Amino acid sequence: xxxxxxxxxxxxxxxxxxxxxxxxxxxxxxxxxxxxxxxxxxxxxxxxxxxxxxxxxxxxxxxxxxxxxxxxxxxxxxxxxxxxxxxxxxxxxxxxxxxxxxxxxxxxxxxxxxxxxxxxxxxxxxxxxxxxxxxxxxxxxxxxxxxxxxxxxxxxxxxxxxxxxxxxxxxxxxxxxxxxxxxxxxxxxxxxxxxxxxxxxxxxxxxxxxxxxxxxxxxxxxxxxxxxxxxxxxxxxxxxxxxxxxxxxxxxxxxxxxxxxxxxxxxxxxxxxxxxxxxxxxxxxxxxxxxxxxxxxxxxxxxxxxxxxxxxxxxxxxxxxxxxxxxxxxxxxxxxxxxxxxxxxxxxxxxxxxxxxxxxxxxxxxxxxxxxxxxxxxxxxxxxxxxxxxxxxxxxxxxxxxxx
Numbered sequence: 001x002x003x004x005x006x007x008x009x010x011x012x013x014x015x016x017x018x019x020x021x022x023x024x025x026x027x028x029x030x031x032x033x034x035x036x037x038x039x040x041x042x043x044x045x046x047x048x049x050x051x052x053x054x055x056x057x058x059x060x061x062x063x064x065x066x067x068x069x070x071x072x073x074x075x076x077x078x079x080x081x082x083x084x085x086x087x088x089x090x091x092x093x094x095x096x097x098x099x100x101x102x103x104x105x106x107x108x109x110x111x112x113x114x115x116x117x118x119x120x121x122x123x124x125x126x127x128x129x130x131x132x133x134x135x136x137x138x139x140x141x142x143x144x145x146x147x148x149x150x151x152x153x154x155x156x157x158x159x160x161x162x163x164x165x166x167x168x169x170x171x172x173x174x175x176x177x178x179x180x181x182x183x184x185x186x187x188x189x190x191x192x193x194x195x196x197x198x199x200x201x202x203x204x205x206x207x208x209x210x211x212x213x214x215x216x217x218x219x220x221x222x223x224x225x226x227x228x229x230x231x232x233x234x235x236x237x238x239x240x241x242x243x244x245x246x247x248x249x250x251x252x253x254x255x256x257x258x259x260x261x262x263x264x265x266x267x268x269x270x271x272x273x274x275x276x277x278x279x280x281x282x283x284x285x286x287x288x289x290x291x292x293x294x295x296x297x298x299x300x301x302x303x304x305x306x307x308x309x310x311x312x313x314x315x316x317x318x319x320x321x322x323x324x325x326x327x328x329x330x331x332x333x334x335x336x337x338x339x340x341x342x343x344x345x346x347x348x349x350x351x352x353x354x355x356x357x358x359x360x361x362x363x364x365x366x367x368x369x370x371x372x373x374x375x376x377x378x379x380x381x382x383x384x385x386x387x388x389x390x391x392x393x394x395x396x397x398x399x400x401x402x403x404x
Contacts, residue, residue: 163337221330293324
């Protein structure tokens with residue numbers, strides 16, 4: 001049985017980088033319709049790929065050719081998140097600070113081209129391959145950069161990696177292993193997942209339309225999000241008044257198919273119930289849900305069935321408003337869960353939730369429909385949820401709180 005958490009890990013800062021924007025202001029302007037979303041472009045024009053499926057690529061972000069792009073994005077966003085949290089490198093060395101990174105690309109694919117070149121032309125620096133290998137573990141790389149002494153985890157759990165990183169960081173704090181965690185989710189565009197999703201037949205030839213009757217699949221994207229989680233006492237000791245908290249989290253696994261979710265929503269419902277139990281809340285307390293919403297047939301069926309099922313179990317009259325932000329970012333894989341948790345906090349702060357982008361005519365076959373009109377949140381709204389799904393049937397739910 002899942003019990004109420006003894007304390008709620010607090011968010012003392014965050015930062016993000018995606019095709020939705022590189023700052024809070026840019027991203028909120030997009031949510032308000034003050035600037036148009038980016039149009040995905042053929043993968044073959046953006047990365048080393050023969051496939052022309054449209055993808056979201058960060059033109060504004062540059063890195064040196066031999067640097068792992070995923071790690072460079074993490075480094076850039078970690079620096080901004082620490083600054084937002086009022087933390088300096090010296091402060092990190094003085095306390096038990098750990099790091100957990102959710103990623104799929106950095107952990108598996110970014111070094112393939114490097115090692116192929118190495119076979120043909122051995123590096124003159126004999127330590128370079130070792131350094132490259134160590135950097136393929138992003139949590140270890142960040143720990144070495146900032147001299148961290150707390151727990152380190154690199155999570156590679158497909159598309160829920162970023163959300164799972166937040167959950168694992170919370171467990172580290174709740175278990176007393178440390179008092180602060182740097183939590184990151186990051187993935188770059190790479191030809192291997194581009195080819196993999198293409199072969200699965202789930203990529204859309206046009207900008208994705210989650211939950212729409214004319215949806216045709218997903219677009220891949222890239223980005224990074226970083227959240228600084230601390231114990232309330234750690235934040236209090238340094239005079240930091242947090243704006244947000246992780247009120248609850250839940251994780252489950254359908255184990256029903258290697259790439260498909262349980263379309264009845266059973267696993268997602270379990271994750272949601274566990275998150276609510278840890279939070280000491282009911283579904284009625286949740287102002288809105290930032291859904292995983294990839295735009296694939298099975299994902300949308302799963303989440304809609306789960307949300308409708310939870311409403312029925314709770315005896316409510318209507319489903320909490322929900323949306324997907326992936327029309328703005330593409331599916332950023334290991335970064336998605338962290339980015340979307342950040343977007344959820346931004347919407348709570350702003351008091352505004354956009355209509356689910358790309359969804360003009362909700363699929364009538366779904367058990368419930370997303371927001372088709374913008375939602376202005378009542379003053380004092382405190383709780384919202386973010387959900388994630390992944391290959392292997394993983395389901396993760398995070399509940400954000402903006403304390404009154």
